[in-house]
Amino acid sequence: MLRALVHATPMNDAERLETVFKAYGHEIAAFLIEPIMGNCCSISATREYLHAARALCDRYGILMIIDEVKTGFRVARGGVQELFGVKSDLCTFAKAMGNGYPISVLAGREDIMRKLGKGVVHGGTFTCHSVALAAAEKTLEILAETPALQTIAEYGTKMRAGISQILRQRGIPHSFSGHPSMSGLFFSEQAPRNYRDWASSDYTFYDTMAPHLHDLGILCEPDSREPWFVCEAHDGKCLAETLERFETAVERVLQQNRSPGPAHQTG
Numbered sequence: 001m002l003r004a005l006v007h008a009t010p011m012n013d014a015e016r017l018e019t020v021f022k023a024y025g026h027e028i029a030a031f032l033i034e035p036i037m038g039n040c041c042s043i044s045a046t047r048e049y050l051h052a053a054r055a056l057c058d059r060y061g062i063l064m065i066i067d068e069v070k071t072g073f074r075v076a077r078g079g080v081q082e083l084f085g086v087k088s089d090l091c092t093f094a095k096a097m098g099n100g101y102p103i104s105v106l107a108g109r110e111d112i113m114r115k116l117g118k119g120v121v122h123g124g125t126f127t128c129h130s131v132a133l134a135a136a137e138k139t140l141e142i143l144a145e146t147p148a149l150q151t152i153a154e155y156g157t158k159m160r161a162g163i164s165q166i167l168r169q170r171g172i173p174h175s176f177s178g179h180p181s182m183s184g185l186f187f188s189e190q191a192p193r194n195y196r197d198w199a200s201s202d203y204t205f206y207d208t209m210a211p212h213l214h215d216l217g218i219l220c221e222p223d224s225r226e227p228w229f230v231c232e233a234h235d236g237k238c239l240a241e242t243l244e245r246f247e248t249a250v251e252r253v254l255q256q257n258r259s260p261g262p263a264h265q266t267g
């Protein structure tokens with residue numbers, strides 16, 4: 001049903017977007033994008049694409065909605081919009097802003113937000129939940145007053161470097177996408193530019209490795225589409241352990257590939 005109301009276009013193809021806007025712009029209300037795809041390997045819009053999309057939205061009178069549910073208060077204090085230097089008309093936030101407490105936020109241009117309550121309904125069971133609001137207030141205070149986001153970005157950068165070293169030593173092609181605080185890891189030289197690229201890629205190495213990492217106590221996402229999200233509580237000891245076990249897991253996959261047997265060994 002919803003499919004009939006949506007035009008899906010591949011990320012990073014501004015020409016295709018313009019073609020759709022040209023043909024259907026008069027009936028399109030909004031362009032919705034998650035510039036770093038938090039549920040698909042952190043595949044990212046390029047800066048050029050996002051700016052082109054912004055310009056096209058302005059030209060065709062279409063609202064730009066940016067989903068910052070995963071990137072907000074993580075990739076920068078001002079989210080992916082600060083990172084890319086783009087401003088949406090409406091945007092959503094959640095996850096990191098409550099540091100685990102259930103909260104979500106819709107923000108945007110004043111003239112649009114003022115429509116709430118005037119024919120546009122906004123409400124929900126947990127709307128204005130005081131505990132979640134208190135958690136978000138404290139989280140935002142900590143993010144404003146400490147280098148927490150820098151810390152997770154640095155950790156993620158070191159983790160990427162460590163992973164690269166382990167894979168390079170074994171001649172395993174790989175690449176990363178997204179932001180170091182939420183990295184997508186691919187076992188190919190070029191990271192996908194959009195979902196279709198990912199869907200046609202070979203992710204068996206990751207799928208084989210993830211259960212080994214779990215057995216070794218590293219709880220990465222078993223689904224290769226989920227990026228690796230860094231938590232501020234992770235420290236240098238954590239990083240060293242993660243890399244050591246990552247190396248073991250890679251060795252187990254290589255061993256398994258040399259002599260295919262049971263899906264994976266435990267212990």
Ligand SMILES: Cc1ncc(COP(=O)(O)O)c(C=O)c1O
Nearest residue numbers: 034038039067068069070094104
């Ligand atoms: C990037 C992104 N956007 C939107 C949502 C949906 O949020 P909600 O469950 O609050 O509708 C999620 C859920 O995890 C998400 O990861």
